Structure formats: structure tokens, C-alpha cells
Amino acid sequence: MIGFIGSVFSPWYRWSGRKDPANHCCINVATYGPGGRFTMTDRGRSALRVSDDILRVGPSSMRWTGQELVIDIDEIGALPMVSRVRGQVRVTPRANTSVELPLTPDGAHVWRPFAPVSDISVSLEAKGWQWSGHGYFDANFGTRALEEDFGYWTWGRFPTASGATCFYDATRLDGSTLTCAASFDAAGNVSEVDLPQTKPMSRSLWALRRECRADPGHTARQVKPMLDAPFYNRALVKTRLNGEWTTGVHEALDLRRFRSPLLKPMLAVRVPRVPKWRFNG
Template structure:
């Protein structure tokens, strides 16, 4: 998110693109045949890109993850993301440039979301600076984070709903992960990360509901008793998913962070997949000219 709060960007790299209808229709048998670098920019002139590509478009080394013309590269303690994508309908256009994420530290934390380890959250860098240099006049600096989720099963097979938030606070950032599993059990995790990468489980404030998204996705996050969180910037609004900048209060400190809510009961509906195919084109035949 930019320092002035007017712009934001998200980048998600997938092997086995969990939100791709093409991957679901394939039976999820070959995750490496459904790879993607999803880029979304929020603010004036924002765009959304998410192209599902085949296995021939994937290259990996210990420090490089490349899908088609776009690449993530870890070098000299920072993550460089080179982007060359085409945004989806209705605003079809080229999105090109570089995003650089520089962590204040890299953590060693892994959080299993299920006891059997089929889903794991890995917060690599909960505090970081970000520099964005994209076409269409997108040049700015701000703060961000770098994390990952790993899984061996479909999200909708194990969860009904989850919400996640990362909020900058004095001395670092606090992350909240709350979920309702398919077996009816709840998961609640609250972790404070210092700027030097130390992590500590903390007692979370109450789980508090706030205004639903435009698609009526239920939203809730942690907030001090008596404080009602509120959206201060809309980002991604889908029938099953909401991403936004949200203001809350933690331990008496008001903060604005990125919040996500995911309704996996809706996502599991087969009626949703053709809608997603419009936003997530499949380009199975892309290959490197080598």
C-alpha cells in the first residue's frame, strides 16, 4: 500500500492456481500445468491480470520463479517482481514494470491451518517496504508484506470461510487468521511480528463483524472491544472474496491494514466457475522461445 493510502498492489504466484476454474475442471491432477502470476493494482487506472498458463510456461530455480513473461526473483535480500501481463475484461491492456519488496527481516514461522498439515501459512516477511514502477503512471513507494500458503487439498474441501488481516502497529505488524473448517471447528491465530523478524503469539481482541462487501460477503476482523472496524479503501470485490484496506484498533492503537474475507461455500458452487473463466483466461500453449 502506498504511503498516502491512495494506491495498492497485490501479486500472487501460483502453482496449482486455486482460484482458476480451469484447474478445478482439470480435476486438480497436474498443479504444474496450471500456473499463474496474478497482479492487481488498486487506485486510479487499476487493472487485474490472472492468466492460467500451462507447464511449458513455468521455470524454477532456488531464487527464481517464472511464469511466462513475468518473474519473481530473490536477490540481495529483496524480492524483485518483473511483470509483463495483459489485464482481463473489461479493461484489457498491458501491465508492465517492476515491483521491489524489501523485508525488514525474514521470519522462520510456519502455521499449520489444519492438524494434518494439508494447509500451511508461511509469513516470510510481515513487514517490508515496497517500490512500484509500472506503466500507466504507476510509480510509488509504501509498506507491504510477503507471505505464502501451501496446500495439498482444495481450500473449499477443508474450509467454509476464513478471514485474514495484516495490520502495521508500532514496532512491527500483527496478523490475524480466523477460519471455520468444514468439520465445524474454528481456527483463531494472532501473531505479532517485530521489525527484526521475531514472532510472538498474542491474545487477540474480540472478533468483530463490520459491513459486508458489495457482493454481500460477510466480513469480520479483530478489534478492541467497542470499536467497529470499517473499510477505508475498496480493492477486490468478488462474489466469494473481498480484499480491502480496513481500519481497526488493536491495543488502543488505530491502524489501517489489508484485510481479506473468503467464502468458500460460495466458491464451491459450480455456477461460479464460468463467471471466473471470463476473468481468468487460459493460455495453455505459451512456451519460452528457446
């Protein structure tokens, strides 16, 4: 689940000139496996309500209680699996961090891992979509479009015996690179760690280049597909980092592909636009 004010992957936001982020907001939900759904409805300004503790976008919301993030979902899945996605998700951090990572030297893009080690409880109104386990809660902030500054990046978040390890590896359009690896313990303490070099993985279904870190003599491999797009891939990946086997979420993003104007009409099929909304009460 991702809450957007200024839906960065929405073609409608791009076509609008990205002048009014509040007029292009959404709560994106993706479920995986048999019967999996994808929702990313681009909604207008009238659907947005924001306070210190609540992000509400049309029929769905994210609410911070002081101890947990409660996400109430009431969305419609995109083509070709059009059906209602409704229920509640609760994310309970084991600890919160104060870490911020600028992704560009001028701070135009910032990564904020609020709770890299969390517990999650999922209860959606569909058979088999109820479970609890290991969770994660972060945010990204930006004042420019991603494709204005980046060509390609990979990101990963992998559970460890002591907490979780996250990494960002990116190539900026000016030729510079970003390399960051951080280890978080269950108390929210963070330390920079030296991780092994990135190695090529198998390409995605859309032939997207993928890389992931892995110890010498080992190669990361996909164990579960999650989300495939021409410019983006999310997958459950197994790798060995500093002597520890771990399975976590990995993403690869090719922003050179995303810049293609031919891609935007394709995205519009998966990202419908609902410009007006009226709240009851």
C-alpha cells in the same frame, strides 16, 4: 501480486481435476484506484520455470536476490479493462522469519509469513503507478483444495508501531475453528498476542459476510475497496487493536460460495487460459 503453482481460484484448474498443478500456474497482479487492473492468466506447464531462487511464469517472474524479491511483470489485464500491465516491483524484507502455521491439524494447508515487515518499491508503466512504502511477503502451501477443508475465513495484516500484527480466523468444514494472532517486530521476532474478538463489518458489494477484530467499543471499517468477487473480498481496513489505531489489508473468503458450479463460468471470463508458451532462448 501472487505467484501460483496450482492456481487455486482458477476454474480451469478445478475443471482439470487438479491433478497437475504445474499445468495451471500464473502470476496474479491487482492494482487499485482509478485505472486499476486485474491479471490472472492461467498458463500451461510450458510457461513454468522454477529454480531455488526464481519463479517464472510466461512473461513474468519473481526472483530472490538474497536481499530482496524482484518481481518483473508483463501481463494483460482481464475484462473489462483489457490493457498491458508491465513494470517491476521490489520487496525488501527488514527481516525474514522462520514461522510456519499449519491451518489444519494434519498440515495439509500451511501459512508461511516470510517477511511480515518489508519495504516495497513499485514502478509500473502507467501514470501514477510509481510509489514506495510498507510491504509484506508471505506464502501458502497446500495439498488439498481449500474448499475441501474450509467454509469461511478472514485474514488481516496490520502495521503497528513496532512492526506488524497478523491474524487468521477460519471455520473448517468439520466444525472446528482456527484462531491465530501473531505480532512481528522489525527484527523478525514473533510472539503470540491476545487480540479482541471479531466483530461484524459491513457486507461487501457482493453481500459477502465480513468480520474483523476490534477493541471493545470500536468497529473496524473499510477505508478503501480493493478487490470484490462473489466469494472473496480484499479491502483496506481501519481498526483499533489493543489500544492502537492501524490501517491494513483485510480479506474475507467464503469457500461455500466458491464451491458453487455456477461460479466457475463467471470466473473463466476473468481468468483466461493460455495452455502453451514458448520462451525466447
